[in-house]
Amino acid sequence: MIAEAGHFALVLALALALIQSVVPLWGARRNDNVLMSTADGTAIGQLAFVSLAFGALTAAYVSSDFSVVNVVDNSHSAKPLIYKISGVWGNHEGSMLLWVLILVLVGAAVSLFGGNLPRTLKANVLAVQAWIATAFLLFLLIASNPFARVDPAPFEGKDLNPLLQDPGLAIHPPLLYVGYVGFSVAFSFAVAALIEGRIDAAWARWVRPWTLTAWLFLTLGIAMGSYWAYYELGWGGFWFWDPVENASLMPWLAGTALLHSALVMEKREALKVWTVLLAILTFSLSLLGTFLVRSGVLTSVHAFAVDPMRGLFILIILAVFVGGSLALFALRARDLKQGGLFAPVSREGALVLNNLLLTAATATVLVGTLYPLALEALNGNKISVGAPYFNATFGPLAVALLCAVPFGPLLAWKRGDLVWAVQRLWIAAGLAALAAAAAAFMAGQGSVLAAPVAGLAIFVIVGSFAELVERTALFRVPLGNSLRRASGLPRSAWGGALAHAGLGVALLGIVAATAWSEEHIDMVGKGKPIEIAGRSLTLDDIFLREAPNHQDVVARFAVRKDGLVQTMMEPAKRTFRTRQMTTTEAALATFGFSQLYVSLGEVAPDGSAVAVRAQWKPLVLLIWLGPVLMAFGGMLSLTDRRYRVGAPRPARRAAVAVPAE
Template identity: 60%
Template sequence: MIIETGHYALVLALALALAQFAIPFIGARLNDAALMRVARPAAITQFLFVALSYGALTYAHVVSDFSLVNVIENSHSLKPFIYKISGVWGNHEGSMLLWVLVLSLCGALIAIFSNAMSDRLRSDALAMQGLLGAAFLLFILLTSNPFARVAPAPWEGRDLNPILQDPGLAIHPPLLYLGYVGFSIVFSFAAAALIGGRIDAAWARVIRPWTLFAWIALTLGIAMGSYWAYYTLGWGGFWFWDPVENASLMPWIAGTALLHSAAVMEKREALKVWTIFLSILAFSLSLLGTFLVRSGVLTSVHAFASDPDRGVFILAILVLFIGGALALFALRAGALPVGGLFSPISREGALVLNNLLLSACCATVVVGTLYPLALEALTGEKISVGAPFFNTVLIPIALPLALLIPIGQMLSWKRGDLAAALQRLRVAFIVGVLAAAAFGVWYGTPFLSIVTAGIAIYLVVGGLSDLVIRARGRAGRPSFKRFAGLPLSAFGTSIAHAGMGLTLLGLAATGWGVETIVAMKPSSFYDVGPYHIGIESVSPRQGPNYSEVYAVMAVRKDGATLATIEPAKRFYQARRMSRSEAGIVTLGLGQVYAAIGESHEDGAIDARLYWKPLVTLIWIGALIMALGGALSLADRRLRIGVARRAAAPALEPAE
């Protein structure tokens, strides 16, 4: 009864989503207050129905109700409880339902937090959100129904894909979806502004927190996913330029650009049209990512669907929304008012440059992801575009971008003084160059790593020195009172940029990593970077729904054992699949990483051993970036960009 109630709630949510679209949309066109008022309760109720439905599916997974095809195919009665819950979104149908749950949650959030805007803007935005919801609910019900049932029900399920049985799965997709779908809010507002033909004054103020919210979630989701790939896939890589990973990177880059242009728009009323365009782009790329992953166009760990009906359906949704929004943009953008003016050397100018560079990065990823697909579709030839392409194209764009970040931070609004900005950054420059020299002496080549590490340190110092300079004020002496009085958003900016620097440092350090593949014999030690690793024992062990062979390895340095790690190879009975479980220990900021393979008759075991200096900074940096975003989000003051008059002594960048 619970299950069929959940199923019916899902169907009702579709009906409500259609009402949420049609009635307020007509109301906004006819300027009718009563019709527009329907938008808010409809959005909230729609969310409640989807949540009810999602709850019912979760219940079915938890109690192992094998009358549902979805539960049979992705669960097992012995699966640990947490994976019964996370297994709900570890498959195509469930993850689409989660997608729609987050989408309807975003709709409900708009409905609740939208007092400071005109009825028409809110109604149009919620109508768009309703249309999106209806399209995806229809997709779920017609092609991927998680509530499909069978009789008679079998007694055991086929278990969840072992790679997905990991705490990583419990966090990664929900965060990623909050990010992807969070951009739907911005998209709906952009579409609403275009449909209504006017941009409210509060538009940018409404956009920025939602963009930040989506961006934070996406940052954390991507970082989580990359760490998960790092420790489960067993060869120590954290980013493979897999199209599915690129699918999450594209909206992230577009979102980062949007974040910055929305800041310009909120403070200076400039870049309005461009911000609207980016709003459409960020969500369009999310949709594209969903299409790539969900249609089965790609064969990868992530693509559990391989049904052409689904692909065609999602493609239709894609064409409808992206095409519709871009057409609307082409028709209406010209009619929108243009915002304030600024000189090229100014905070606005720097942010425009940032946007251009980020757009170039984004275009690179889009091309690198779609080109092989297009080529295969047209000629049948299979090529893979991987790290060499992306590294060659992205590094020359990303490094100058990193150099520009602190400079932009130092420029003031409307008219800036480049020489003064560089002057303020001299400490950061010097520290960066010294750091590069130190890294060069300590780790040696490759040259690219040394340069990148220097830029990374410059970025960290430059980002943070903005705070110090501001705390100094015009008096020239740093004061703690001024420092503590700085707005949260200033801390947010500096901390997020410093986080970017740390991530960059972690990435640079991959060049200094050490890798060995050996057949390890018991009681002999193998060198990996500064450490020696030896096997103490290899034995079998039984887990709840798998059996494994695990090795106990000692990590030594200068004769002292620093840690023991337990890499394992697991075999999952129900799916007859194996996966490796890496043994990882964090030493300083670096990690020793070991994965085992086949055992030999003489007691030796194949192993891959890695020493990855500073690798944890990649994810620590991402966490810090998200923290910066959260600080900025917490600052709910109105943002005011003070324009400097040319005559005023430009000593202090204004917030």
């Protein structure tokens, strides 16, 4: 009965979503407070019923209820409890249920924390959120029912995909989905504002906390997915330009542009048309990513294998929401006035340049991802667009963007002084030059571009704090005075500096791990050492290790430096009994921010030797430390009272009223 209760809860959530999608909208049009207030109750009710459905599916997994098709296809009674729970979203139906749960959760959050919103805007926002919820609840109930039964029930399940039986499954998808779905709030605000005909600086102020929250979760989700692929797939790579990886990168790039554009709109009431368009496009790219992953048009280690009907259903959702919102935007955009003017050399100008580079980068990723699909649909030819294309197109845009990052915060609003900003960055530029020279001298090999790019990373890291140094008058007044000024700075200033510095930290890790890594591949017997990065890696033993649902062939290595054992490493080849599938379990040894990465190939028939790939990855952990710093900067900014959800309503300003159509 638990499965039936979960299914019925989804039906009740759909009924509430239909009410919420119509009644508050009608109430806003008639200025009827009673009708508009229905949005709050229905939003909370949707969350309650979808939570009940999600709990029911989780209970079915934990109890190994093999009368439910979804559990049969993706679970096994011998599977550890953590993978029974995380396996709930390790499949198409369960992950879509998690998607909808997060969608109704953010809708309920708007209801609970949106008390400072104008009544009509809040009603329209919640109505648009309900439109999205209605579409995906219908998708669940019609094309992806997670509670379908099988009769007779099998004695045992088919087990979860072995590649997903990892703690990363418990962390990566929820973070990623909060990012994807979180951008739906910015989308709803944009569509609601276009319906209402009121877009001003206060609107941007309301949108920014929701956008920033989605952005920081998406940042962490992408970083976690990258690290998971790095240690799980056994290749030692951190980014493969996989189409599904690109599907998460595109909304992140667009969301970054949206954050900066909303800042200009809030401060100067400029870029209104562009900000609204970005809010629509960012969530549209999230929907596009959902379509690519679940339509079956992609072949990827990340993609769900689903039937074409599901892909068609999501394509219809994509067409309705993207096409409808863009049509509404086209009708209203001509009536929107851009607001404040500014000089090209100004903070606004720097943020516009930032937006242009980010959107151009998004376009290059979009073209590289969709072009093979379009070509195959037109003439049947299959091609692959890989790293060479993305490095040649995305790379220069990213470098230009990073060069510009430290300048923006140093320029004044409306009209800035570029020479003054350059003078404040001479220390950062000098340290960058020294770092590039040191990298070229010490590394002695690798790409000729590696040293200058490492210098650019140092320039971004140091330059990100130049504004804080200027505002605290560091080195120009007594240290105590600087500290007092620093404590008085808004948290958003510190958050922005950390987020920008995180870009430089990640770039430094990328260039070091890519250009100056070492790799040795050899067939190794007991006692035979591999020399790598000044260390000796020696095979001590090869043995079997049993677990409830898999068996490992483990090779134990001793890592020595100057004759002393530093650590032991145990990479393995893991065979899952149910699916008879073998995975590579790499072993990692961390030394500061660098890692020694060891993975196994085939084991000799007599068990005396094993194929080994040993890789030295200098500063590789900086690749993921950078996004963590960026997300922490975002969290710090959210604690700033001026940007926090529920902050006092800003002072009244002249709003741009658009006549209702």
